[in-house]
Amino acid sequence: MKHSAQGAAGTGADTGTGAGAGRVRTATAAGAPRIPxxxxxxxxxxxxxxxxxxxxxxxxxxxxxxxxxxxxxxxxQRSSVRGQILDALRSALATGELRPGEVYSAPVLGERFGVSATPVREAMQQLALEGAVEVVPNRGFRVVERGDRELAELAEVRALIEVPVWLRLARTVPAERWAELRPLAEATVRAASSGCPATYAEADRAFHRAVLALAGNEQLVRIAADVHRRAQWPPAGSPSVRGRADLVADAHEHTALLDALIAGDPDVVRALVGDHFTRTA
Structure with missing residues (x-):
């Protein structure tokens, strides 16, 4: 079984005091602190x-x-630890630190997080349900390898789900409601400027989730969020997701879309929505 120490890099446990105590975060070169x-x-x-x-x-x-x-x-408390591990593993998937095709065991990852194998195994089982990893009996979990075709298919599904909703909302949601989403759009710009793919992925999902929530359909929001997350994982052979320049361009499309939605210009909204989902493909 191949355990990749580098593959699990960027996951660890924050045991500092204060409001952030116990939060799992990226491990530093000094090693992975323990969750107390x-x-x-x-x-x-x-x-x-x-x-x-x-x-x-x-x-x-x-x-x-x-x-x-x-x-x-x-x-x-156990549920909280499991949730922290799950968030950290999702971030590692988004950045490519958990590499497609590699097998990772729960005990080895648990050592890096400073926890037992149980919460890691539970988090990995959730990722298996989401299609991010697959169970390898008596070995651990293999990160699913995604080719360009699969990512293109996911992008197409996202467009089929979201584009009609955006266009319908553009006709029915008042300008003041769109203006309320400005902080989330600006947060994506800041996240993109940081150059961290995982940070941007989270901010991007939050913005799209807030837009779709205006439709008042919880099932729509849940399904779209699942497809969106899957589409953010890097393909096999890719060391990371898109570069900083692409992330920044994608984020600025959020603010441009809000400007058009607030202005009530359906033609501009239609063009920008089409471009946005083509770019994110």
Whole structure:
């Protein structure tokens, strides 16, 4: 089994204090910090109160009026770690750090994150459902190799889903509602200027998701977001997604589209929407 240390680079755990404590982020050259255990986690797992004495429910006693806090808190924390790992793996896919065709095991990735293999395996299983990786029995997970044809097909599906919705919304949504999306469009420009493909991918999805949400169709938003995410993964043999100049050009199309939508110019909107989805293909 081939484990790629470089393939997992850019994933790690942030254990700093403050509001950002415990957030998984890109690992530095110094190595991957550990996600700290939660205070009292061992006692909770053994049915003990934080002070060390078994709680009433563990002894089979009635605990009238007492809120069963320990177990729900432990479950929430585990879900939080899994979510952080999933976000980090998605970013690594978007940047090409998890390389198409490579096999990665949950224990090895877990070591880099400073967590057990379980949350990594759970996150990878979610990515398998999304079509990003495939299970390799007794080895781990292989990043799916995507050719130009598959990416072109995904771009076509995106256009078929989104373009008609954009054009319909252009006729029905008032200018002030479009103006409310300005901060999201400007956020894509800042993200593109950073040159980080993963940062831009997230901002790009947020903007498109907000536009489609104006249609009031949750299923549309969910399906379009899934296709959009798949279309952002780099093809096999590509070290990364599009370069900074392409990202910046794509982001500026968001602000130009908003200008046309606020102005109520359907002809300009139609041309810009067509160009935008052709460019992002």
């Amino acid at each position: 255990a939660q205070p009292g986690a061992t006692d909770m797992a053994r049915g003990r109160a934080p002070g060390g004495e078994p709680d009433g429910s563990a002894r089979g006693e009635h605990t009238h009026g007492e809120s069963p806090v320990p177990r729900p808190r432990a479950l929430v």
